[in-house]
Amino acid sequence: MALNTQKRELDPVYLERLQDYYAEHKVIPSYSVLAGLWGLSAKSWVSECVKRFEEAGYLDWTPDRQLKPGRRFFERRLADSAVQAGLPNPAISDGYDLITIDDYLVRVPSKTSLVRVKGDSMIDAGIHEGDLLVVEQQPNANVGDIVVAIVDNEFTVKYLEREKGAFVLKPANKAYPVIRPRGRLEIFGVMAGLVRRTR
């Protein structure tokens, strides 16, 4: 039926099953479990299939030779503006990798927090009330960054700017005043991203 453009085919169903398993357990199973998952009863054949997925970039190995997801494993079709007919076939997709949303936003898990936005003082920066701000915790920031600062024992999200040698916090909404902190400005972290749920 299908033309054998490659010398070797790899079964997209196998990949889907593995991805579903991973989605549930967040872990790549052992070869014996894989055999059950794929309906095979020979580990040797599992080994062969794993090699193909490895060559195709769907699986990889840690430095300690543990099986792990490869670069293309998390590809969720990033639908681009040009639309081809119907839904794209992820197994043949060429090109791009988009990973999980979490990975997209979080670089250092241990230093990343989420802050829920209150008020509309940053509305002109596209930051709405109720949005979740992805914040990388760090004690200092650069001018122009959107920072989460601690003012009067509360979080506040503002642009960090410099004014006459002193740091000030500028809202992105003309209805709000610039905050000129007396004394030291305590910075909780820098905005690294934003998450909004609309349904």
Next chain:
Amino acid sequence: MALNTQKRELDPVYLERLQDYYAEHKVIPSYSVLAGLWGLSAKSWVSECVKRFEEAGYLDWTPDRQLKPGRRFFERRLADSAVQAGLPNPAISDGYDLITIDDYLVRVPSKTSLVRVKGDSMIDAGIHEGDLLVVEQQPNANVGDIVVAIVDNEFTVKYLEREKGAFVLKPANKAYPVIRPRGRLEIFGVMAGLVRRTR
């Protein structure tokens, strides 16, 4: 130094190291690798620590008794507006509100796609160029929804509105015209959320 309110402490540094390892490899390593990661040289002690993380919900086991991330493994601290002194200790914190970003945004993985936003036609809805739109694929939508429609073989993000009995696509930017599709309006999906990365 620290009061031993719990009979057993678990080292938050261990968890952070493991989370960072997982962020890099997407896999929980073996006990020997964990020993290296944590600077221990006895697997017996690794086993003990793993048990504590398991009891705390940070680690878990697959049905096949493989170690996997637990329910709290991906939790990120949702910092609320009221700030307590200093940084919260994620390992001992109680009363937290922790969520995972993927779960927050994606309800039905198999029907969820990401679409990168082009242009500023929805700027007044806080949707910027370059943002990733979380889209739940479905062929129809309600009036007022923000939809991703297919017009002239391209994705376009607009409000779905009704005008004289016909569906129209309204931008959230006065500089753009309302789109009145001739014939059937093809809807790719409905916006379920938004993701923006700013660094």
Next chain:
DNA sequence: TTGACATCAGAACGATCGTTCTGTAGCTTG
């Protein structure tokens, strides 16, 4: 019909796995 090749099954094997047991050093508590 006969190779050539791909797809699987099954078994053997050394390596590595996680568990468990014993031992020790340091700190607390009484």
Next chain:
DNA sequence: CAAGCTACAGAACGATCGTTCTGATGTCAA
């Protein structure tokens, strides 16, 4: 200062790991 606990190290052990080899079956082109 003795008892008890925590925090580790080290070794032994059976279970399981992934690799590799042999062989059966199916398909397809020559």
